Amino acid sequence: MATKSKSALETLMNWVERYSSSPNTCRAYRRELDRLQAWLLGQKLTFESVSRAHLERYLRAFAAGETLATRPGAKSVRTLSFTRDVVLRMLSELERKGLRKTAQIRDLKIPGAGVNGMSQMLPSWEELSEWDMLRQQWHDRPQPKTGSRDPLDRQFFIAEFIFCMALSSQELADSVMSDFKALDGAWQLQIRQAHVLTDRYVQVPAPAMAMLKRYRESRGLSSYPDASEADVPIVARQRTERRVNAWAIAKCLDQLSKPTGEGGQQQPRRLSSRLLRRYLILRSLSRQVDERSLRKHVRSNYAVNVLSANMNDKGNSVANSLAM
Numbered sequence: 372m373a374t375k376s377k378s379a380l381e382t383l384m385n386w387v388e389r390y391s392s393s394p395n396t397c398r399a400y401r402r403e404l405d406r407l408q409a410w411l412l413g414q415k416l417t418f419e420s421v422s423r424a425h426l427e428r429y430l431r432a433f434a435a436g437e438t439l440a441t442r443p444g445a446k447s448v449r450t451l452s453f454t455r456d457v458v459l460r461m462l463s464e465l466e467r468k469g470l471r472k473t474a475q476i477r478d479l480k481i482p483g484a485g486v487n488g489m490s491q492m493l494p495s496w497e498e499l500s501e502w503d504m505l506r507q508q509w510h511d512r513p514q515p516k517t518g519s520r521d522p523l524d525r526q527f528f529i530a531e532f533i534f535c536m537a538l539s540s541q542e543l544a545d546s547v548m549s550d551f552k553a554l555d556g557a558w559q560l561q562i563r564q565a566h567v568l569t570d571r572y573v574q575v576p577a578p579a580m581a582m583l584k585r586y587r588e589s590r591g592l593s594s595y596p597d598a599s600e601a602d603v604p605i606v607a608r609q610r611t612e613r614r615v616n617a618w619a620i621a622k623c624l625d626q627l628s629k630p631t632g633e634g635g636q637q638q639p640r641r642l643s644s645r646l647l648r649r650y651l652i653l654r655s656l657s658r659q660v661d662e663r664s665l666r667k668h669v670r671s672n673y674a675v676n677v678l679s680a681n682m683n684d685k686g687n688s689v690a691n692s693l694a695m
Contacts, residue, residue, distance in 0.1 A: 379418035379470050380408065386464045403457040409439040418465060423476045430455060434482040451481040452676040478662055481680050493681050494646075494653060502650055506531060510581065518591035522609060528586035529606060529623045534647040535579035536560065537669035540617040540624075543644075548592075548600035551575070562670070573668060620644075652678045 383404055390397040410429050411421060432438050433454060434446045459479055465471040494502075509527040533543060545563040552559050552572065558580050559572040575583075583605075584594050590607065604614040624642040652675055655665050666675045 379465055382465060382468050382470060383418070383461055386461070399453075400457060403454055404461065406433070406438055407458060407461070413439075418461075419471055423479065426458060426476065426479055427482075430458075430479070431482045448481065448677045448680065449673055452673050455479055455481045455676065456672055481676050493678065494650060499650060499654060499657075503654075506534075506578070510578065515585065515589040517588050519589050520591075520609060521589050524585055524589050525606075525609065526623045526627050528582045529620055530627055530642060530647065531582040532579050532605075533620075533624070533644050534651055535576045536573060537648045537651055537671075538562075539644045540620040543606055544604075544615055544617045544620055546605045548596035548603040548605060549598050550605070551596040571670065573670070648674060649678060653682070656682055 387397060387400045387404055390400060407429065410432065411417065414425065416425060429438070430451065434451055436446070459476070462471060462476055509531060512524070515521040515524045529543070532538065533540070542562060542564065546560070550561045550563060550568070552561060554572060558575040560575055562569050562571045562573060587596070588594060590612075592603070603612060606615050606620060607613060608615055621643065624644070628641045648669060652665065652669060656662070656679055662675055662679060666672050669675060
């Protein structure tokens with residue numbers, strides 16, 4: 372009987388040891404490896420032969436507290452998401468070493484049981500439809516006059532840009548125009564965290580770029596950003612080019628939750644960067660966007676996994692309701 376593969380296990384033990392400079396990470400990965408190895412032994416499976424169906428069964432057992440060295444009781448989505456991602460990373464390492472077929476398991480769903488909190492606030496089909504209609508109204512507005520610094524265009528830009536880019540209010544407040552780069556034939560934004568540039572570039576979708584162009588022109592700037600604008604914030608104060616803080620951006624979103632004087636619809640929920648990110652994730656999942664690329668774009672495995680699991684639990688109802 373095949374209980375384990377020495378070569379696969381040694382490969383994964385070496386993989387774990389690469390993280391020895393980060394003791395907490397190394398311990399966590401070792402714990403996940405030991406737990407999965409014990410389960411495979413009990414199931415008479417190997418790291419090479421385990422299938423997607425087997426691993427989904429493993430995650431369900433882990434979620435229910437039925438695996439070795441696992442506390443009883445339901446697991447949080449964050450815990451399930453971490454375990455799932457580590458399992459996928461282990462499989463990728465085995466594929467890289469030629470011990471498994473390449474891309475044999477491209478994705479792995481986490482169990483829906485115990486999903487709560489964030490998923491309880493899952494936007495409805497009506498809410499997503501109203502959000503799309505509201506965005507369309509913003510894009511259809513007449514072009515503001517150059518230098519007018521139209522306050523509504525400023526609010527619309529902030530909401531659309533946060534939605535398209537899955538940014539937090541703080542990330543948008545910290546960013547400057549020179550963080551935009553034209554790379555590989557597309558506009559990308561280098562993300563700032565706590566005023567420090569990261570190595571992450573996120574592609575800027577066309578609707579976000581269109582709203583940026585409108586907003587820049589309303590501020591009397593050229594249509595597109597360039598590298599010389601290191602001191603020009605992406606979002607400036609209403610009448611000056613001074614930087615705003617995250618609170619001011621959050622306040623702009625909150626103001627859009629109220630009816631406008633132009634017959635605009637009232638947003639059914641109080642807008643926030645977190646809610647806009649959920650809108651983006653659900654809208655993307657409903658349109659069959661690859662989950663791996665979506666996780667990379669929104670920079671959150673947890674958020675994508677939670678909403679994906681919730682959609683699956685409800686029979687992919689959001690996707691079905693939005694199908695044309």
